[in-house]
Amino acid sequence: MSNDIRIKRGLTLRLKGEAEKTLVDAPRSKTYAVKPPDFHAVIPKMVVKEGARVQAGDELFFSKYTEKIRFTSPVSGTLKEILRGDKRRILEVVIEADASDEFREFGILDPLKADSEAVKERILESGSWAFINQRPYDIPADPKDTPKAIFVSAMNTAPLSADVEFILKDRMEAFQAGLDALTRLTPGKVHVSVSGKGEGIFNGLKNVEMHKVSGPHPAANVGVQIHKVDPINIGERVWTVQPEDVANIGDLFLTGKYTAVRTVAVCGSEAKDRKYFRTTIGTPVSDLVGAVDTKNVRIISGDVLTGEQVNNEQYIGFFPNELTLIPEGNKYRMFGWLPFTYNNIPSNSRTSLSWMFPKKKFEVNTNLHGEERALVVTGEMEEVMPMDIYPMQLLKACMAADIEKMENLGIYEVAPEDFALVDYVNTSKIEAQEIIRLGLDLMITEVG
Known part of the structure; x- marks a missing residue:
């Protein structure tokens, strides 16, 4: 039984360059990186030095203020470099990968039969706690807190966003196991939101409360769903997990190994090879998009509204399922301030005639x-x-x-x-x- 949530206010941006529903395994990269700035409000304290050998699942650093939150290596190999910025802030921890991974073993565990503390400790020691965020503040969850509920938004409405059902279609056993683990972390409910078009592959999920959500962007934002289902009051905590990361947590309990799978949709009007790549968190951007002229093309780790600008020499972010390539806004329109003159961008204003073409897809730049x-x-x-x-x-x-x-x-x-x-x-x-x-x-x- 599901509950319906209908969103009326918002805006759906239809852009050119959607990724084809083709899934390929990305080739193994030579290096991978974990980027501490991806975890807001976390000050990293390193536990390994450059040149050290690590297995997949070995601890790299922990949070200065919450030592139980550990961040682990997505692959096995040698810690090649700790890249620092201003005031010696750690920007990237780069691992030179082995030809194949050696995993640290955490042991198989049935989350429904284990007590809640054992489930929490397993997630913490493996580094999978990095997948769990909290509201308010949108920061990594504090394991000392007890959330009143946990929310998973198994849908996307952002422009050119990845299709969650396509990403998870062959990982549903792990997804259910991850949900089972999450139910042990809260006395409240685990809420899963799916597209209002139908539950699809999510039909039959157990131990969760389902919600069918329909409407324009930002209907898929987990914050909007929390607001409609169980609003946050002062002093309360709600935890959120992305759907693919639920499956990664599930794999931890099914296999006993830390899993850092990230399925990335390479999209955007400037992308040459628009498809889904199954890879590992921290993959180099260049291994997925090839050589790109970054003077004229903007590479975004994430969607066009919330993503972070990256270049060929950097690595994908910890959380996004998209790499979006669009033109740089380095060309300006003559008399662009005149209404009704240019209608090649989607606009919420009637001074552009784009509203007359609700199904048209537009090519946008960063101007x-x-x-x-x-x-x-x-x-x-x-x-x-x-x-x-x-x-x-x-x-x-x-x-x-x-x-x-x-x-x-x-x-x-x-x-x-x-x-x-x-x-x-x-x-x-x-x-x-x-x-x-x-x-x-x-x-x-x-x-x-």
């Missing part, structure tokens, strides 16, 4: 089409915000660092990704996601 300017009350932010909050007022409260107003306006319920469409549609061109991230960081520091 902002204007500079940052003052906030003006237009109502455009509210049109794409399906939560019952006031986005402009919350942004202003974050910019003013007014903690009391931030609490009253719903800062505990949001994450930067929930403001991605606000970034896209607002005429002020402000960086809404960055403002929300800074606001959340302030709440962590001042409230905890």
